[in-house]
């Protein structure tokens with residue numbers, strides 16, 4: 303890692319891996335989620351508003367093939383040549399295996415697609431599903447993206463996640479039987495009741511797993527969520543930008559140095575963001591993280607014993 307970078311960026315990884323600019327195409331393949339359809343609950347995670355899964359989050363998402371075509375055309379017009387099909391909206395392994403195969407197979411039609419990333423809940427994978435997904439790794443780089451959010455079960459109950467940290471650890475153990483699959487964990491900073499200390503503990507557990515990727519983002523309040531209600535009624539206050547930046551830096555210091563940081567902030571459609579307002583300026587957040595790492599002369603993995 304070049305000392306000026308101080309953490310492993312996804313863009314640098316992709317450039318090296320695919321020899322040029324590579325874009326992840328966010329897709330909505332029409333899945334549901336057991337935490338929304340009544341199997342586990344019909345409430346969803348307290349922060350979840352599917353329409354905020356950009357850019358095809360809403361129920362009226364165009365057919366998958368059209369989403370792919372449109373994303374690739376847009377990318378190509380900006381000089382991007384390689385794409386990763388990112389099944390993002392809802393729980394992208396929550397269907398019978400035959401249906402999953404039909405959906406994932408859509409990518410065969412697009413030679414520009416070099417990778418597959420599947421975002422899912424850790425309690426929604428099993429060996430049969432992983433067998434199917436691992437099959438794609440002969441032709442694609444394949445990432446499993448598991449929502450962890452926190453290793454603290456009390457927090458997971460509080461955000462109505464519908465699974466505990468054990469489910470995440472189990473999913474990682476199962477996935478590690480397929481060395482061709484890369485694993486990325488999603489973690490949220492600023493969850494209700496979570497202090498910097500608790501987040502450092504999450505970083506420590508994630509580091510011990512030596513995952514290939516991590517996505518960090520601040521908990522943000524989106525319209526039509528129970529978190530928005532908590533916010534308006536004074537029960538939840540998002541982190542200030544400086545506090546978020548501080549927590550990101552503390553997290554990175556405890557993370558495995560080889561883990562690729564796929565994301566350090568969040569995106570949300572303008573009109574759906576309730577708070578914090580600072581989230582609207584993504585580049586300012588990233589700049590402040592980089593500035594803080596440099597000012598403190600610190601880096602990803604600083605406190606990890608190798």
Ligand code: SF4
Nearest residue numbers: 335337346347350392
């Ligand atoms: S698991 Fe994902 S899709 Fe399901 S309710 Fe939570 S955030 Fe929404």
